[in-house]
Amino acid sequence: MTEPRLTNIGPIGVIGGTGAQGFGLALRWAQAGEAVVIGSREAGRAQQAAERIKKKLGRDAKVSGDENRAVCASCDLLVLTIPFEGHAALLKELKPSIRPGAIVVDTTVPLAASVGGHATRTLAVWQGSAAEQAAELVPAGVPLVAAFQNVGAKLLTDESPVECDVIVCGDDRDAVKTVRHLAAKIPGVRALDGGALENARVLEQITALLIGFSVRNKTHCGIRITGLPASAFVSR
Amino acid sequence: MTEPRLTNIGPIGVIGGTGAQGFGLALRWAQAGEAVVIGSREAGRAQQAAERIKKKLGRDAKVSGDENRAVCASCDLLVLTIPFEGHAALLKELKPSIRPGAIVVDTTVPLAASVGGHATRTLAVWQGSAAEQAAELVPAGVPLVAAFQNVGAKLLTDESPVECDVIVCGDDRDAVKTVRHLAAKIPGVRALDGGALENARVLEQITALLIGFSVRNKTHCGIRITGLPASAFVSR
Numbered sequence: 151m152t153e154p155r156l157t158n159i160g161p162i163g164v165i166g167g168t169g170a171q172g173f174g175l176a177l178r179w180a181q182a183g184e185a186v187v188i189g190s191r192e193a194g195r196a197q198q199a200a201e202r203i204k205k206k207l208g209r210d211a212k213v214s215g216d217e218n219r220a221v222c223a224s225c226d227l228l229v230l231t232i233p234f235e236g237h238a239a240l241l242k243e244l245k246p247s248i249r250p251g252a253i254v255v256d257t258t259v260p261l262a263a264s265v266g267g268h269a270t271r272t273l274a275v276w277q278g279s280a281a282e283q284a285a286e287l288v289p290a291g292v293p294l295v296a297a298f299q300n301v302g303a304k305l306l307t308d309e310s311p312v313e314c315d316v317i318v319c320g321d322d323r324d325a326v327k328t329v330r331h332l333a334a335k336i337p338g339v340r341a342l343d344g345g346a347l348e349n350a351r352v353l354e355q356i357t358a359l360l361i362g363f364s365v366r367n368k369t370h371c372g373i374r375i376t377g378l379p380a381s382a383f384v385s386r
Numbered sequence: 387m388t389e390p391r392l393t394n395i396g397p398i399g400v401i402g403g404t405g406a407q408g409f410g411l412a413l414r415w416a417q418a419g420e421a422v423v424i425g426s427r428e429a430g431r432a433q434q435a436a437e438r439i440k441k442k443l444g445r446d447a448k449v450s451g452d453e454n455r456a457v458c459a460s461c462d463l464l465v466l467t468i469p470f471e472g473h474a475a476l477l478k479e480l481k482p483s484i485r486p487g488a489i490v491v492d493t494t495v496p497l498a499a500s501v502g503g504h505a506t507r508t509l510a511v512w513q514g515s516a517a518e519q520a521a522e523l524v525p526a527g528v529p530l531v532a533a534f535q536n537v538g539a540k541l542l543t544d545e546s547p548v549e550c551d552v553i554v555c556g557d558d559r560d561a562v563k564t565v566r567h568l569a570a571k572i573p574g575v576r577a578l579d580g581g582a583l584e585n586a587r588v589l590e591q592i593t594a595l596l597i598g599f600s601v602r603n604k605t606h607c608g609i610r611i612t613g614l615p616a617s618a619f620v621s622r
Contacts, residue, residue, distance in 0.1 A: 352595040376608040
């Protein structure tokens, strides 16, 4: 693979980054030296989350907080970490603020828990997956990439390397490449090309299966794809 | 877990065992010292497959071949390795021959390739998965267990340990336990409890994802669940 585009892309905006998953991702990227802007409905809550990260990593950590729309207006790499129940509505609200050159990364899983069901089951989304639904809701020409569904918040906020592959799916191959470099900044993660965006259907289902494993075994599970050559993954 | 029931259950019948996946499973079980009966539409072809295994493992290997219905009539552990296009029709045909005390293990994946589509996509099955469809087609009281979808034929026919977990799903917990012991007879396999039969939906989808990984990387992929305690898997 060619060199990461990441360093030229400016800060990473984590929409909904006050939630457990978004916070964990923001923490790991700030730890890797990336500039991160945490987004929330309320700028104050986002700033508090940024402060918590600075407390952990030191004052030099390049992390700040702002209201979700302001984050969209200032970042070319947006990572959506929104529960499925608010996913479509928030995306519609954010759409006018998303910059034309941006890449949007969706991490959302349509767990049945969103409508009061089990976290070990998913809802059927008309487009096939939450990510494919999101692809319909971003501005035309903005690539939508699916990733990070299988990495639980607990694994991200732990100190140890993340024992999980991140499978990255998308139809814009350059955007997929960028997001793989983003994923590989997290220690332990192997960032794999998962092919077309439609494969997000499987990634989202895998999360439900992993939740089942985690519950049954009182632990926090991840997945690894075996049998891959070294060329298949980006390392840090 | 308590002791394996496997040794008391008699020979393992591999329906459709002349196909690549069934043959690979039969080979591994015969290698582990289990008695195996390979089933096929034609008894002759099943006997030829059994001969090929004996040639590989020696004359002492406990493997024979017979017509599918005869295998159903003589085995209490039946493993279905049938392509999805013939799956429901064959099960209807076999139903009267399946013994009341039997356990039926389904390995089938409803790949879109069954109807001329891609092997990286699945068909939507009304019941949710091929395994849940199969559960409707076996005699009442016969437990249906889903397993082995993610272990490709190439990994099974190789000499090396299988770098893949086998996730076993089913609603009859005793039957799941038996099938986990069956899976653990294959070197390298960790036999995991995947919960209820409905989770076969995810197992079947994972196969399509793994086929994509294998094609893109010109290799043969499997999966591992990470973060599990040792108590989560049966070893040989």
